[in-house]
Amino acid sequence: MKTSEFIAKKAVKNIEYVSFTWQTPSNIALVKYWGKTNPQIPKNASISFTLNNCHTITTIDFKRKHNAEIVSESDKSVAFNLFFEGKKKEEFKPKIAEFFKRIQAYCPYIFDYEMTIKSENSFPHSSGIASSASGLSAIAMCLMSLEKQLHSDLSEEFINKKASFLARLGSGSASRSIEGPLVVWGKHAAVEESSDLFGVKFPYKVAPVFNNYQDAILLVDKGEKQVSSTVGHNLMNNHPYADARFKDANENLEKMATILQKGDLKAFVSLVESEALTLHAMMMASSPYFILMKPNTLKIINKIWEYRAENDSNICFTLDAGANVHVLYPENEKKSVNTFIEKELAVFCQNKQYILDNAGLGAIEK
Numbered sequence: 001m002k003t004s005e006f007i008a009k010k011a012v013k014n015i016e017y018v019s020f021t022w023q024t025p026s027n028i029a030l031v032k033y034w035g036k037t038n039p040q041i042p043k044n045a046s047i048s049f050t051l052n053n054c055h056t057i058t059t060i061d062f063k064r065k066h067n068a069e070i071v072s073e074s075d076k077s078v079a080f081n082l083f084f085e086g087k088k089k090e091e092f093k094p095k096i097a098e099f100f101k102r103i104q105a106y107c108p109y110i111f112d113y114e115m116t117i118k119s120e121n122s123f124p125h126s127s128g129i130a131s132s133a134s135g136l137s138a139i140a141m142c143l144m145s146l147e148k149q150l151h152s153d154l155s156e157e158f159i160n161k162k163a164s165f166l167a168r169l170g171s172g173s174a175s176r177s178i179e180g181p182l183v184v185w186g187k188h189a190a191v192e193e194s195s196d197l198f199g200v201k202f203p204y205k206v207a208p209v210f211n212n213y214q215d216a217i218l219l220v221d222k223g224e225k226q227v228s229s230t231v232g233h234n235l236m237n238n239h240p241y242a243d244a245r246f247k248d249a250n251e252n253l254e255k256m257a258t259i260l261q262k263g264d265l266k267a268f269v270s271l272v273e274s275e276a277l278t279l280h281a282m283m284m285a286s287s288p289y290f291i292l293m294k295p296n297t298l299k300i301i302n303k304i305w306e307y308r309a310e311n312d313s314n315i316c317f318t319l320d321a322g323a324n325v326h327v328l329y330p331e332n333e334k335k336s337v338n339t340f341i342e343k344e345l346a347v348f349c350q351n352k353q354y355i356l357d358n359a360g361l362g363a364i365e366k
């Protein structure tokens, strides 16, 4: 699909007031996106599990402006108010304003409405869990609900594609938060229909062992992100190992596609952990350099390795661009691993906090 296919045509009807609410999840990448070009085009393909319990619920009230028809092109501005967990949040507005700027050519109807955006997360505030993926995908779904009312002939397939396309323009990983349980973003020969413009559901049959995969998110450091994703991605420009990394990531995506279909858990464990450590190795080798893991991140990793060896388990870890640890394990190990987490890993978390989650199906209208 070409970007021009995402430009909404002129609305066929006027709607004075309408409101939509969507719940969209966070996701956890197995093969990571790290490095991009303008406009939000990934340097390599990535794949993630969509999560279930970590989500954002967003309502947007759309009120048609009185003067919507008569405002000249040059006076057009996007009008919105933003409330997060019941409070007006001026500090979140610039990011959203930038998002609207990036998508306005594709959703020109946003100029005709005053939007009130009310958002809340299921996970604790400033838990170090990236909320941009769930936050921006929820806004994208609300916009697509409005677009559907204005045009009425949009298919569900197109709505999901365009929502992912819009969400990507806000935050790359958000493109993987519309559907589930496995989503690929980035053009790759091994995945049919894959695209740099939007995420697609992993199109092949996955071995049953990967059904309802578990992800426990251990909150090691709940503080503000040390490196924003924009800064982080930029570090991959002029990085001495960047080209090798992008090549490696694309090869890993192909390997992962095979692993998921064959159900090779041992290969899954080593590929997922290698991806996480490579992401952090890229940060350590960049200029300026960063260590985003904390001592407790490493303690947890070592405990996971011990547990795996002693119990012949298929538990493994992955990391985002931060200190928190995602513990991944098949559903048949849920009972034993949850006990292990509570007894042995919770002590390494801030206030012993962790979130039990599992792979989910994506956006839900409320």
Ligand code: DP6
Pocket (backbone or CB within 6 Å): 028, 029, 031, 032, 033, 034, 040, 046, 130, 132, 170, 171, 172, 173, 174, 229, 230, 233, 279, 320, 321
């Ligand atoms: C390490 O999607 O947050 O989580 O496109 O700049 O918003 P922007 O970046 P973002 O980057 C996520 C990076 C990652 C890996 C991943 O989710 O693939």
